[in-house]
Amino acid sequence: MRWWSVANFVSNAGTWMQLTVQNLLVLQITGSAAATGLSLSVQAAPGLLMSLAGGAAVDRFPRKLTAAVSQSLLGAVAFVTAFLVAFDQLSVGVLMVLAAVTGLIATVDGPACALLGNDLVRPEDVPSAIGVGSLVHNAGRLAGAGLAGLAVGVFGTAAAYAANGLSFLFVTAVIPFLRPVPAAVAGPSPAAVPAAATLPDGADGMTVREGLAFFARRPRLVALAGITGISAVFGRNYGLTLAVLVTGPLAGGAGAFGTVSTVLAIGGIVGAVVGARLRKPSVRVVGLLAAAGALLQVAAGLSPSLAVLLVLVLPMAVAESVSDTAGTTVLQTDPPAHLRGRVLGVWGSIRTVWSLAGPPALGLLMELAGARGALVTGGLVIAGAIAAGYVLQDRRRVPAPVLVPAPALTDRPALSTAA
Numbered sequence: 001m002r003w004w005s006v007a008n009f010v011s012n013a014g015t016w017m018q019l020t021v022q023n024l025l026v027l028q029i030t031g032s033a034a035a036t037g038l039s040l041s042v043q044a045a046p047g048l049l050m051s052l053a054g055g056a057a058v059d060r061f062p063r064k065l066t067a068a069v070s071q072s073l074l075g076a077v078a079f080v081t082a083f084l085v086a087f088d089q090l091s092v093g094v095l096m097v098l099a100a101v102t103g104l105i106a107t108v109d110g111p112a113c114a115l116l117g118n119d120l121v122r123p124e125d126v127p128s129a130i131g132v133g134s135l136v137h138n139a140g141r142l143a144g145a146g147l148a149g150l151a152v153g154v155f156g157t158a159a160a161y162a163a164n165g166l167s168f169l170f171v172t173a174v175i176p177f178l179r180p181v182p183a184a185v186a187g188p189s190p191a192a193v194p195a196a197a198t199l200p201d202g203a204d205g206m207t208v209r210e211g212l213a214f215f216a217r218r219p220r221l222v223a224l225a226g227i228t229g230i231s232a233v234f235g236r237n238y239g240l241t242l243a244v245l246v247t248g249p250l251a252g253g254a255g256a257f258g259t260v261s262t263v264l265a266i267g268g269i270v271g272a273v274v275g276a277r278l279r280k281p282s283v284r285v286v287g288l289l290a291a292a293g294a295l296l297q298v299a300a301g302l303s304p305s306l307a308v309l310l311v312l313v314l315p316m317a318v319a320e321s322v323s324d325t326a327g328t329t330v331l332q333t334d335p336p337a338h339l340r341g342r343v344l345g346v347w348g349s350i351r352t353v354w355s356l357a358g359p360p361a362l363g364l365l366m367e368l369a370g371a372r373g374a375l376v377t378g379g380l381v382i383a384g385a386i387a388a389g390y391v392l393q394d395r396r397r398v399p400a401p402v403l404v405p406a407p408a409l410t411d412r413p414a415l416s417t418a419a
Contacts, residue, residue, distance in 0.1 A: 001120045001129060005136050007174040008117070011071075012140025013147060014167025017160040018078065020148035025085065025157055030092055042096050046103035047352035052208045054107030055345020059207075059338060063116045068175045070109035075168030077102050082161035111344035118332060119180035124279075127329045131276020134325045138268040145261075211342025214335060220283045221334060221343070223389065224327055225350050227287050230385050232351075233358040234378030235297050236320065238264060240362060241378075242300075242313075244371040250306050260306075260313055267314045271321020281326035287386045289323035294382035301375025 026039050058066055081098055084090040114133075121129045151159040215221050242260055246252040278285070296316035303309040335343040366374040 001117070001132070003174050004117055004120055004178060005132055007171045008113075008133065008136045009140050009143075011167045011171045012137050013144040014078075014164035016141045016144025017148040017151060018164040020145050021152055021157050021160045025090075026095065028157075029090065029095065039095060039099050041356060043099040043103040044352055044355055046100060047107055047348050048356070049349070050104060050107045051345045051348030051352065052211065052342070053345070055111050055211060055341040055343065055348065056208050057108055058111045058115065058341030058344070060341075063112055063119060064175050064178065064180075066108060066112040067116050068172050070105055070112055071168045071172045071175070073105045074102065074109060075165045075172065077105070078161050078165035078168060082158045082165060085161060086156070086158035107345070107348060110348060111341050114332060114344065115340055116175075116178070116180075120178060122181055123333075126333055127279055127281065128276045130329045130332065131272055131278075131325050134272035134275060134321065134328070135269055138265055138272055138321070141268075142262070142265045208342065208345070211339055211346050214339055215343055215346045218334065220330065223283050223393075224286060224330055225347070226389065227283070227290050227386060228327055229350065229354045231290050231294070231320075231323075231382055232354045233361055234365075234381045235294055237358060237362050240359065241366065241371055241375050242309075244366065245301070245303075245375065246306065246309070248371055250303070250309065252306050256306055260310065263310055263313050264317045267317025268321040270314075271318040272325055274318065275322040275325025275329075278322070278326055278329070281329050283327075283330060284390075286323050286327045286330065287390065289319050289326065291383045291386045293319040293323060294379040294386075296379075297382075298376050298379035301372045301379065 022039070077098055081090065081095075084094065117129055117133055118126045147163070148160050151163060239261075242264075243257050246257045246260055250256070275281075293316050296312055296319065300309055300312045300316060303312060331344070331347060332340060362374060362378070365377060369377055
């Protein structure tokens with residue numbers, strides 16, 4: 001697990017190096033902000049339809065092999081991009097194709113790497129492993145964003161893509177030496193697997209429908225999707241909302257927003273550490289933390305100064321990071337072992353929907369209400385929706401009154417007819 005964490009840190013740092021310069025590269029090639037948004041959509045689009053098949057592939061094939069192959073392919077795409085950038089051969093069309101290929105590979109790589117990390121620890125330690133993964137992700141984000149500026153300044157834009165390619169190769173080299181815990185990968189015994197999960201003779205084996213059916217019939221997963229979706233659409237896009245708030249109403253500059261971004265990342269790291277200590281998180285805990293983060297978002301939208309905003313941003317990031325870590329734990333541990341890849345595939349498709357719908361919806365809200373209005377309205381919508389969900393759930397739990405019928409006349413003792 002220590003080796004896997006180191007590999008993930010290197011990989012996340014490389015990924016954030018590439019993401020930091022990718023938008024600038026698209027703007028440099030096209031000169032169009034719309035093209036920048038289109039490239040992000042093209043990369044996310046394969047997850048809408050192919051995540052289901054990717055999750056099924058993760059359930060079918062050995063996870064170490066699947067993760068190694070997907071990481072190698074992502075590294076190859078990064079090296080190809082670096083080569084094209086270095087020799088000034090990258091066109092808009094080629095860039096879009098590479099973005100689509102990256103998104104397609106990610107539909108397999110995401111669930112494969114997530115579940116492989118869980119396989120390296122005992123089942124009772126999975127929540128802690130997920131918390132460590134969240135911590136590594138946030139630390140890699142900080143390191144990658146800082147290294148991107150250094151690499152581009154010294155070696156040029158292609159260096160960020162080349163570094164990302166090397167990070168993927170490092171992960172690929174580490175995977176063969178990982179030793180999964182046998183109990184974590186053995187899965188349920190044949191007697192424990194429901195009959196519906198057994199494939200008929202000659203069946204295809206992908207069983208995408210089985211993952212969909214399990215997800216749809218599991219109320220806690222549906223509730224988790226609702227909480228995460230509304231939080232993603234009306235909050236969390238702080239790269240947009242807080243950037244406009246800091247540079248607009250609060251009259252700050254790029255440096256001020258950089259400070260806010262750093263505080264957000266630090267809060268994410270602290271939240272990941274706290275989330276790793278939750279042994280058995282529930283959907284209710286996820287919702288309560290998401291609502292708390294939303295209310296802090298409302299307060300952040302009303303901040304009169306940058307100093308007040310910084311004070312509010314830290315606990316907001318902590319609450320949302322703990323909520324995310326707890327939600328990931330529920331998602332990856334609730335399904336039976338033989339269905340986890342497919343359930344993560346369903347989740348990938350749902351997440352793609354709100355990742356594509358969220359920025360345009362938030363942008364429209366900002367056009368109508370401004371940055372402050374978007375933060376306040378979005379936070380109230382999130383908290384209100386979660387509160388309404390809890391009220392409805394509690395009402396369903398109230399047992400219906402049991403009516404006891406009155407004794408019938410024939411049940412009474414018969415009167416004696418004797419004279």
